[in-house]
Amino acid sequence: MSDQFDLADFASIPDPLAKPARSAPPGPVPAAAPAPVAPSEVGPTRSTLHKRRLIAILVAFSWLFAVQIFIGIRDDVPAWIMVLHVGVPTLLGSVALWLAVQPGRVGLGPSMKAVAGFVVAAAVVFGVASLCTPCLERGLPLVQNSFLCGDWIMGIAIVPLAALAWAQRRSFAAGWGFRSGLLGISVGFTAAGMQALHCAHSDGMHVLLGHGWPVIGMGLLGYFLLRDRLRVA
């Protein structure tokens, strides 16, 4: 079912609007037609939106970092574990954000293939980064401490999600569902990374589960809560 084959076949379907007045390709508007005037409720310019986005990112990072400073940053974890548990999720969050707001080929955002590819790759990278660290300590049982950490991450991620929603409101003309989900994933990864600065459990399974499920949760939250707020409406 190639493109050419399909397109050629489709031409056999008549056009119900095919008459001179309607089917003619766009031409210049008649001279008598009034020139369109921008309405008073015209939206912000591109540079204003970019500034908003920058402000939202700064607010998000400042908030997440301030929370970690307030609750305390660990200094007893080896640097390489910090890189894996803080650096990798934060990097994945940044890539997710970049992907969500990038214009794509025609200005309508990334393709579904790119998004699907990122989600799979991010899950693998996060999983490997989490599980290649040894079990350093044990606190509460795995499930219990995973939910404790996950709840906390979901809680602190609400502010960055709201900031990004404010910056990007009414800005997705297409693909608003998966792009909103990507914003949620982005916030989830970043919050999970920041939480690792404080988290008392550095073992791989805890990071994978306790810091992983909030990423999925934030993705779903972004998809269901933001998709209608972020689309052009």
Next chain:
Amino acid sequence: MHLLRSLGVVAVPWEYLRVTSARDGNNADEAMSRYAEGDESAFAVVHRAVAERLRAFLTRMARSPALADDLLQETFLRMHRARGSFEVGGRVLPWSYAIARNVYIDHVRQRAVRKERPVSVDADDGDLDPPAGPETDGEQVTIAAELAATVERTLAKLPPNQREAFVLLRYEGLSVSDAAAILGTTEGAVKLRAFHAYEALRAALGDVAPKKRGAV
């Protein structure tokens, strides 16, 4: 197929649309980019480039020219509000189609909430006249009208995702990749939806065309 061509029903010039889009599109893209940066005067160029095509798209989706005009106004309002989201290097035609589609989706949702009936496709709609040209005689006009009405009815009965995929590819002359970007899905899904629509339309026309071929 020959019958349809001879009637002038298969009249949408795809190649013409593509060439026209390429020529006018660059100017319009540039104008939209300037408008996104705050140059109010650039919008007239954008309006000239996309208005008729959006009106045709919305008429095909809404099946009522009057309603399509209302939706077109709303589409332009949203383009004004969302101008800042038009990125450098973007193309205004797919972008505006995507916004028009949003407007249509909202219209359908509001209609569902208000429990209104959709525009009837069985009723005679004086605005959707049959194709006619100087070379067609009365019988040909009647046949073309019947074929067009069949397409209209069948399109109306299709699921919205199949209808919009088919309309974008067949009538708006867009590429599969552009349609996929507008619909926010994969190229494979667009092809599949459009192909299902095509099969339904072929089946519906199959019931009409043989009788008419015999009559000509």
